[in-house]
Amino acid sequence: MRAYRPLPRRFYERSSVVVARELLGKVLVKEEDGLILAGVIVETEAYGGPEDPASHAARGRTKYNWPLWRDPGLAYVYRIYGVHFCLNVVAAEKRGLGSAVLIRAVEPIEGLEVMMRRRRVGNPRLLTSGPARLAEAFGIDLSFNGWDLTRGEVLYIAEGREVPDQQVVSTTRVGISKARDKPWRFYVRGNPYVSRR
DNA sequence: CACCCGATTATCT
DNA sequence: GATAATCGGGTGT
Numbered sequence: 208m209r210a211y212r213p214l215p216r217r218f219y220e221r222s223s224v225v226v227a228r229e230l231l232g233k234v235l236v237k238e239e240d241g242l243i244l245a246g247v248i249v250e251t252e253a254y255g256g257p258e259d260p261a262s263h264a265a266r267g268r269t270k271y272n273w274p275l276w277r278d279p280g281l282a283y284v285y286r287i288y289g290v291h292f293c294l295n296v297v298a299a300e301k302r303g304l305g306s307a308v309l310i311r312a313v314e315p316i317e318g319l320e321v322m323m324r325r326r327r328v329g330n331p332r333l334l335t336s337g338p339a340r341l342a343e344a345f346g347i348d349l350s351f352n353g354w355d356l357t358r359g360e361v362l363y364i365a366e367g368r369e370v371p372d373q374q375v376v377s378t379t380r381v382g383i384s385k386a387r388d389k390p391w392r393f394y395v396r397g398n399p400y401v402s403r404r
Numbered sequence: 405c406a407c408c409c410g411a412t413t414a415t416c417t
Numbered sequence: 418g419a420t421a422a423t424c425g426g427g428t429g430t
Contacts, residue, residue, distance in 0.1 A: 287424085
């Protein structure tokens with residue numbers, strides 16, 4: 208019996224805004240040769256298709272963003288500022304719409320020692336409280352671009368705990384210059400691993 | 405080819 | 418608060 212149950216593809220076959228909200232409380236899992244890393248998703252952001260100027264889909268298809276136009280449930284990993292990686296999961300009512308959800312923060316629950324070694328920090332709060340921080344802690348790089356997160360192998364997202372609406376905060380997205388009015392960032396109120404800003 | 409900007413973070417002052 | 422890290426993608430000469 209598996210420790211974590213991967214979310215089925217149909218979970219991701221909804222609008223990215225709905226999926227971003229529903230991903231709160233789910234578990235990001237990485238399995239590397241028996242080593243297990245896991246963290247509860249506590250912060251996400253929804254990005255639309257080409258009609259959302261803040262989305263990478265607005266650039267049209269490029270060498271790296273091709274997963275955005277493939278099946279919901281695939282990972283879209285990109286390099287940012289030349290030095291970091293960020294993890295998205297493709298989410299849309301149907302294939303080809305270009306929308307996705309950025310995983311911005313998780314609360315680490317398994318594999319803390321390995322994460323601390325990779326991140327070279329002692330304070331647990333600095334391990335995974337930001338999209339590039341969690342990518343480094345989990346060892347996520349461009350080799351996972353296009354990875355199918357529904358297969359339950361190596362890197363996937365699993366069932367977790369329900370987060371009641373009362374604990375969910377919706378605000379505008381972080382770090383963008385276009386379409387700044389959309390309230391498509393979601394996080395768990397009071398969780399210490401939510402990224403600061 | 406040159407230049408600018410970016411879904412970020414660590415490390416200064 | 419300011420800056421460097423320096424890759425991917427867009428734009429303009």
